[in-house]
Amino acid sequence: MSAPAHRLTPEDLLSAATGLLAAEQDPLANMANLSALIFEALPDLNWAGFYLYRPHAKAPATLFTLASAAPSGQPEASSSQGELVLGPFQGRVACTRIAMGKGVCGTAAQTRTTQRVADVxxxxxxxxxxxxxxxxxxxxxxxxxxxxxxxxxxxxxxxxFSPADQTLLETLVTTFLATLPTA
Structure with missing residues (x-):
């Protein structure tokens, strides 16, 4: 599949993502396809993808439901511990691991707030x-x-990235999160 000749409108991107995510239950497959869709649909990108939180530096390579919950009987790791590990993406070779609180990704993870940076x-x-x-x-x-x-x-x-882009991307994330198993 080649990149579209024209970029999608925000409404079309959200509709395409909703349909794409509804058709699959595997979070890894959905992250891979969502990365590709965003990369193809939005202009002027050189990277689009996911980093997955691992509460401990040596955490097993599991996806969300196990990676996000503390082992039984132990408190959940604070957001200053752990690290982000490279997940599905589109673009050039990327950093594999990012410490919590480091860089834009680590800051967004640690604060749990969107970071929109005009000049990195x-x-x-x-x-x-x-x-x-x-x-x-x-x-x-x-x-x-x-x-x-x-x-x-x-x-x-x-x-x-504009405030409208932020709203669109936050909506895409909410749509993705709604597809995750709750168990």
Whole structure:
């Protein structure tokens, strides 16, 4: 499948994502396809993908329901512990692991708030996985009070991401989270 000749409107992107996610129950497959859809649909991106939260540096490679819950009898790790590990994405080779609170992704994960950065070079502690990146937006994935990871988009254009983009991407994340198993 080749990239579309024209970019999708926000409404079309949300509709396409909703249909795509409804057709599959596997979170990994949905993250892979959602990354590809966003990368193809939004202009001026050089990276779109997910980082998954691991509460402990040596946490097993599980997806969300096990990775986000503490082992029985133990409290959940605080958001200052653990790390983000590379998940499905589209774009150039990326950083594999990001510490909580480090860079834009680690900050979004630790604070559990969207980070929309107009100039990544002015962001304290920015991690330059791709020197071409000039702006970035990162949306945390939080379900039932558990941090699951982040959705990260980079652009080679400064000030690429608008408040409308933020709203759209947060809606896409909410749509994705609604497809996750609750057990």
């Amino acid at each position: 070079h002015a962001f304290p502690g920015h991690i330059a996985c791709d020197a071409a990146s000039a702006s970035e937006i990162v949306i945390p994935l939080v379900a039932q009070g558990h941090l699951l990871g982040v959705l990260d988009l980079d652009s080679p254009r400064k000030d690429r």
